[in-house]
Amino acid sequence: MKPAILIRSVTANDLRTIFEIENQSFGNEAFNKRQFKYLAKSPTSHFVVAEIENQIGGYLILTTRRNSKLLRIYSLATNPNFRGMGIGEKLMNYTKDFAAKQLFDTISLEVKESNSAAITLYQKMGFVSTGKKMDYYGQGQHALVMQLACKV
Template structure:
């Protein structure tokens, strides 16, 4: 049997259980709830994409467009640990940039845990620069690095 290439598509409400599974394994106590994901998928101003491989969701990105600004925020991005090292984060960053162009965004912003060096490397490779620190941003008290990319 041939393996199918993972592909990116818009998220649907039916994807929430799989998204929650990825969220829990990646973020533990900092994870979002089922209700938060339902809002992000259906009602928020932005976009929510998942990466699907055969019948399994393996990664996602949630993007929010800031009302009254031209900023697109990477609200959450995660790749299931079993599927890391396959450039899925890079593909989601490329999708994020496409959405930013589509929305005519001036900047893309995000926060990342200061200890998450793989993610920081990915963001810097994609043109993001650290512009500040948000102290005690995460549940465990650790700081977030605020990063942005000008379009």
């Protein structure tokens, strides 16, 4: 039987593990601790973790702007020890449900064009590429913009 995945709001106690996952996932492009602390408190972000077997299996940060119907996936990563177990998909389905409940009309994200695991996940969830941001992650490291129109 697959282990259960529970999504809940982030707490201050989670930040150390989240920071470890962030570093394992993004290396020198990782957010720093201060940024996570800010995002955990910011009224314009929605920060959740996925728990699996009583450990943090991943996290998701959504951001919003006042008077905007666009919900942005600001950060998403899963614990390398628990990849391929459906956590990324669960967090994406959570995002879709959140967007529908809060009446957003579009979910948008940037992803490095070389990040085939993430792009495959987003395509599986119905996202399509709508543009490209040149040098977004540094010289020669372009981002794809991917979006999903929400059902109303």
